[in-house]
Amino acid sequence: MRRGGPSVLGIVLAGGEGKRLMPLTSDRAKPAVVFGGTYRLVDFVLSNLVNGDILRICVLTQYKSHSLDRHITTTWRMSSLLGNYVTPVPAQQRLGPRWYLGSADAILQSLNLVHDEQPDHIAVFGADHVYRMDPRQMLRQHIDSGAGVTVAGIRVPRAESPSFGVITPGADGRTVEGFLEKPADPPGLPDDPDRIFASMGNYIFTTKALVEALYEDARNEDSAHDMGGSILPMLTERGEAQLYDFGDNHVPGETARDQGYWRDVGTLDAYYDAHMDLIAERPAFNLYNRDWPIYTHSAQLSPARFGAGGFAGESIISAGCLIRGQVTRSVLSPGVVVEEGAVVQGSVLHDHVRVGRGAVVRGAILDKYVDVPPGATIGVNPQRDRELYSVSKNGVVALGKGQRVS
Known part of the structure; x- marks a missing residue:
């Protein structure tokens, strides 16, 4: 935070394997997956923290972290003169020859970062969601309430509860009375029985409360050592947890349409649908908000460029693309080539994908360096696609980095 305000250390949990996003995570950590043409998923949380004046940030990494580490070190360079930084922190095995046992254990093994900074508060945020949020508003409520931890919650349909940690608020609407990890049939909200508060994976702790809870959790051999499954229930039982309603958060430049937008893109279908949100006539998430920008690395x-027969409609086309064919309702990352006569519809193409002359790509996600031969088809024959490629529950065809097209 700015000089004179409370000191806050940001810790971003970015060690997730992301199995449900395979094959996009076969070569990289989930927070390093490309999103929206030019961004990485980690850029969204880092942009929110930096825009919100949290300028000392540690990103805890573990699984296939090279791509993520490189992106952070080349993109997120802060002013060392002012002591600000964004730094990747790999698993250091400071407590013995073992990897992280869970997200809580990841912070426990990295407490040297906390001891070095001596912050008043610690913002522990997840690394793989798409949203805008001003963390200062959550911090203000956290300080005013005197809570040990404040957890950000968003209202979602009750039917989606098995995918989230579910927060049960008390009569005052703030005190957390229960915290259930992915329950099958939780009670709905008093004012909206068909909805629940889902945890966004964003927490602000007083340093004292977090450190004490981590040490206590470490002594429990039966614990999963997880922030949502272990630490939050512990502090909830003590009456130290408060809910922050994400619906109350506002950022400069937002519209009524994209206010409160948050997506967990942990599956291929969710990842694909979030891209379709970007290219709608009235986008559900606006990448062009200059008052609260999402930062990333821009290659030179x-x-x-569009050839004589090249066309793109309802699409995002990044720098370095060469379009000689037809592109509709798609998101193209830098360096994509669509040759003459080729058709790309409702698809997400990552860096340097080439779609050959006369080929058809429909309802697909193609990772970096996929080369679609002339005349080939993807997303046209569902039975053939399922035999050759990864296909999501909703029928989205996904090819991994450099995967050969048959």
């Missing part, structure tokens, strides 16, 4: 590439 020439502008996108």
Whole structure:
């Protein structure tokens, strides 16, 4: 935070394997997956923290972290003159020859970062969600309430509860009376029985409360050593947990349409649907809000170019793309080439994908360096696609980095 305000250390949990996003995570950590053409998923949480004046941030990494580490070190360079930084922190095995046992254990093994900074508060945020949020508003409520931890919650349909940690608020609407990890049939909210408060994976702790809870959790051999499954229930039982309603958060430049937008893109279908949100006539999530920008690395590439027969509609076309064919309702990352006669519909193409002459790509996600041969089809024959490629529950065809197209 700015000089004179409370000191806050940001800790971003970015060690997740992301199995449900395979094959996009076969070569990289989930927070390093490309999103929206030019961004990485980790850019969204880092942009929110930095825009909110939390300028000392440690990103805890573990699983296939090279791509993520490189992106952070080359993109997120803060002012060392002012003591600000964003730094990746790999698993250091400070407590013995073992990897992280869970998200709580990851912070426990990295407490040297806390001891070095001596912050008043610690913002522990997840690394793989798409949203805008001003963390200062959550911090203000946290300080005013005197809570040991404040957890951000968002209202979602009760039917989606098996995918989230579910927060049960007390009569005052703030005190957390219960915290259930992915329950099958939780009670609905008093004012909206068909909805529940889902945890967004964003927490602000007083340093004292977090450190004490981590040490106590470490002594429990039966614990899963997880922030949502272990630490939050512990502090809830003590009456130290408060809910922050994400619906009350506002960022500069937001519209009525994208206020409160938050997506967990942990599955291929969710990842695909979030991209379709970007290219709607009235986007559900606006990448072009200059008052609360999402930062990322921009490669030195020439502008996108369209050949004589090239066309793109309802699409995002990044720099370095060459479009000679037809592109509709798609998101293209830098360096994508769509040759003459090729058709790309409702698809997400990552860096340097090439779609050959006369090929058809429909309802697909193609990772970096996929080369679609001339005349080939993806997303046209569902039975054939399921034999050759990964296909989601909703029929989205996904090819991994450099995967050969048959």
